[in-house]
Amino acid sequence: MATGSAKPHYVASRLLVTGVIVSFALLIAGLAGLVVRGETPPKLDWRQLAGGPGGLSPSMLLHLGILALVATPVVNVTVLGLEFVKKRETLFALLCFGILLLLFAGLVTGVK
Amino acid sequence: MTLVQILAISGIGALAGLIGAMFGVGGGILIVPALAVGLGVPMHTAIVTSLLCVIATSSAAASKNMRSGAANVRLAMMLEPCTVLGAIAGGFAAGFLPGSTLMKIFGVTIIAMSYPMMRGVPDEEMPDGANGDDAAARFRLPGSYFDAAAKSEVSYETRRIPALVGISTFAGILSGLLGVGGGILKVPAMTILGRVPMKAAAATSNLMIGITAVASAVIYYGRGDVAPGLAAACVTGVFVGSRTGVHVAGKIHGHSLRYGFGVFMILMGAQLLLKAYGYWFG
Numbered sequence: 516m517a518t519g520s521a522k523p524h525y526v527a528s529r530l531l532v533t534g535v536i537v538s539f540a541l542l543i544a545g546l547a548g549l550v551v552r553g554e555t556p557p558k559l560d561w562r563q564l565a566g567g568p569g570g571l572s573p574s575m576l577l578h579l580g581i582l583a584l585v586a587t588p589v590v591n592v593t594v595l596g597l598e599f600v601k602k603r604e605t606l607f608a609l610l611c612f613g614i615l616l617l618l619f620a621g622l623v624t625g626v627k
Numbered sequence: 628m629t630l631v632q633i634l635a636i637s638g639i640g641a642l643a644g645l646i647g648a649m650f651g652v653g654g655g656i657l658i659v660p661a662l663a664v665g666l667g668v669p670m671h672t673a674i675v676t677s678l679l680c681v682i683a684t685s686s687a688a689a690s691k692n693m694r695s696g697a698a699n700v701r702l703a704m705m706l707e708p709c710t711v712l713g714a715i716a717g718g719f720a721a722g723f724l725p726g727s728t729l730m731k732i733f734g735v736t737i738i739a740m741s742y743p744m745m746r747g748v749p750d751e752e753m754p755d756g757a758n759g760d761d762a763a764a765r766f767r768l769p770g771s772y773f774d775a776a777a778k779s780e781v782s783y784e785t786r787r788i789p790a791l792v793g794i795s796t797f798a799g800i801l802s803g804l805l806g807v808g809g810g811i812l813k814v815p816a817m818t819i820l821g822r823v824p825m826k827a828a829a830a831t832s833n834l835m836i837g838i839t840a841v842a843s844a845v846i847y848y849g850r851g852d853v854a855p856g857l858a859a860a861c862v863t864g865v866f867v868g869s870r871t872g873v874h875v876a877g878k879i880h881g882h883s884l885r886y887g888f889g890v891f892m893i894l895m896g897a898q899l900l901l902k903a904y905g906y907w908f909g
Contacts, residue, residue, distance in 0.1 A: 524693045524700060531690035535683065539866060542859040549628045549856055556628075556855045577855035584679060584862065585844055587686045588837040595700060610704045614711055614838065621715040621842045625849030 527594040534587030541580030548573025589618055633860045639665065640864025641871075644684060646888070648872025654680050654865045655807040656740070659733060660895040663726075664902050668857065670726030670733075674806030675847035676858045678840040680865040681808045685837025687866065692830035699770040699823065699831045702785055707835055709792050710799035710809075711842040717803020718843030722850055724804075727903045733805045734899035737892050740811050745889030770827055783827065787820045794820070795835070803843035808836035 549556065556574035596611030639661045643654035655677035662673035692698040721729060771782040785791075794816040798809030810832040817828035847853065 528690040528693040531686045531693070535686045535690070535866075538683070539863065542863055546628075546633055546856070546859050546863065550630045550633065553629065574855065577859045581679060581848075581853065581855060581858060581862075584682055584686075585841055585848070588682060588689075588841050591686070591689070592704075592838060595704065607701055607704050610708060613708050614704070617708060617711045617715065618838075618842055618845070621711075621718070622845040622849070625718070625846035 524595060524598060527591050527598065530594055531587060531591050534583060534590060538580045538583035538587065541576050541583060545573045545576030545580055548576060589615065592618075628856045628860075633856070636666075636857060636860035637864030637867075640680060640861040640866075641868030642864075643680070644865035644868025644870075645872040646868075647684070647865075648869040654684060654869065655805075656737060656811065656892065657895070658861065658865070659806050660737070660899050662857075662861070663730065664895075664898050668854075669852075670729045671721065671847060671850070671852040672854050672857065674721065674729070674804075675844055675852045676854070676861050677806035678802070678844040678847065679853075679858050679862050681802075681806070681840040682837045682844065683862045683866050684869045685808070685833055685835075685840065687869070689830075689834040689837060692833060695830075696770075696772040697826050697830035698834045699768070699785070699827055700834070702768050702770065702791075702817075702821075702823070703831050703834045703838075705768065705788065706792055706795040706813075707838055709796040710802075710835060710839050713796040713799025713801075714803035714839045714842040715846065717800040717805075718846035719803075720800075721804050721843075722846070729805065730899045730903035734896040734903060736801065736805060736807075736896075737899070738896035741889040741892040741896070743811060743815050744892060745886050770823075772827060772830075774826065781824055781827070783822065783824055785817075785821045785823055790820050791816055799839050799842075802836070802839050803846070806843075808832075809839065810836055 545556075548554075552573060554573060556577055592611050592614050596608050596615065599605075599608035599611060640654070640658065643657035643661060646657060647654040658677040658680055659670075659673045662668040662676060663670050668676070689698060693700065724732075768788070769782070769784040771780055773779075774781045795809075795813055798812040801807055801812070802809045810829070813832040813835065814825075814828045817823040817831065818825055821828070823831065
């Protein structure tokens with residue numbers, strides 16, 4: 516039996532591709548910058564990022580690339596949740612937003 | 628970082644991505660041992676690097692699988708909350724465990740996982756019209772997709788949702804604790820217990836592992852375990868390798884290759900255990 520689950524999720528899938536391309540480009544640019552400058556980037560400090568981009572150094576490009584990568588599935592779940600809301604599928608919309616809530620809780624407690 | 632270092636790490640990532648895509652497993656099962664044993668990277672850093680690679684490969688493949696309809700999005704969202712909870716628990720637990728303990732757990736796990744890898748999963752499709760169970764019907768979890776190889780629409784109904792939730796939760800814990808995708812557990816579970824066709828199970832698992840990996844990656848990230856240069860080089864390598872592996876996978880058949888990979892996993896597990904107990908150089 517074919518159902519809505521088999522219908523392609525074009526918006527969500529496009530966003531996934533975009534997220535991967537953006538993060539890939541940032542990571543490549545960051546790596547190229549590291550080679551040119553001969554630097555080893557420091558480990559991520561969230562407070563550094565919260566303080567602003569601080570110039571697009573190779574290290575910052577890498578961090579932004581990694582953050583874009585991590586954000587990609589999160590955006591995907593958000594879009595899927597909105598699609599389920601649009602289709603009035605309350606259970607699956609709630610599941611999507613529940614997942615987002617859990618991811619957010621993990622992020623907050625992890626950063627602390 | 629020098630160009631040579633970046634190329635070496637990317638090479639490891641590419642190889643992991645290639646082999647992972649060929650055998651339908653996440654690269655993590657290869658990346659963690661390669662980084663921890665081969666390059667002497669701290670275990671927590673190796674794990675989060677692997678998680679980031681899992682996110683990259685999952686996102687790239689999930690896009691295609693969602694468009695084709697092979698990924699059962701409803702089933703993924705049904706299983707994912709408990710999987711994410713497991714991943715968060717695993718991510719936090721890893722923070723309390725020393726690297727050597729994680730190595731031991733990883734070593735034992737990878738050896739245990741070699742069995743389902745060598746055994747493979749049945750590549751049978753559920754016949755059209757076969758019934759799922761009550762839970763699957765209540766939650767509207769049937770799916771269908773167009774199988775390009777068979778040139779026909781494959782329809783199926785999912786069974787044993789509670790069992791799938793349990794196994795996915797365990798896969799989530801493993802993902803958070805060890806940096807593996809967990810597809811090696813979820814795909815056989817969906818196929819054998821859930822009666823989901825192999826292609827749909829692999830596509831659904833692939834969609835899930837990226838979301839699961841985010842849950843624990845942010846915890847490692849917050850603890851400062853991410854080495855950005857290492858992660859970037861590895862992610863780009865894995866991405867290139869997995870794209871190549873997808874094309875190679877279609878041309879490869881044979882249980883002997885799968886068996887060979889299983890033996891390779893046992894050897895890597897043994898290496899990790901030897902290193903954890905101080906019997907490995909480097």
